[in-house]
């Protein structure tokens with residue numbers, strides 16, 4: 001397994017719609033392994049392939065809370081939301097591609113998602129709580145959408161300016 005560098009906003013790849021995965025190959029399995037390792041190392045609760053510059057519809061997540069015991073690493077290939085609750089919930093979201101910036105985002109409180117597993121089978125599950133927010137945030141990444149796109153333009157521009165500055169500082173080393 002290899003840690004992959006995470007792209008920081010703004011980056012055109014984070015605004016691009018990712019391509020469906022045609023089939024589960026060893027390359028896809030390796031990519032999923034690398035993404036899980038990169039996510040846990042960050043640390044984060046979700047990571048989508050475009051965040052490491054791979055334009056494939058693949059995400060990994062584990063929104064298990066520390067006091068809930070064993071981790072539950074999940075790999076979702078070609079995920080789609082098949083149902084969303086009318087009830088909505090608000091979470092303070094962050095993103096590994098937008099370090100140290102957090103903002104409240106409102107989304108459906110529960111969603112049903114269907115995806116292809118690394119076992120080549122179709123899976124479906126209903127998510128709620130932090131899992132529901134996480135899976136929607138990550139699927140957004142596959143559609144070139146970031147959580148700051150839900151914010152008012154002023155706030156979004158302020159965060160983007162901070163990220164431009166951060167990238168400049170990191171490039172200088």
Ligand SMILES: [Zn+2]
Nearest residue numbers: 094095096097
């Ligand atoms: Zn994110």
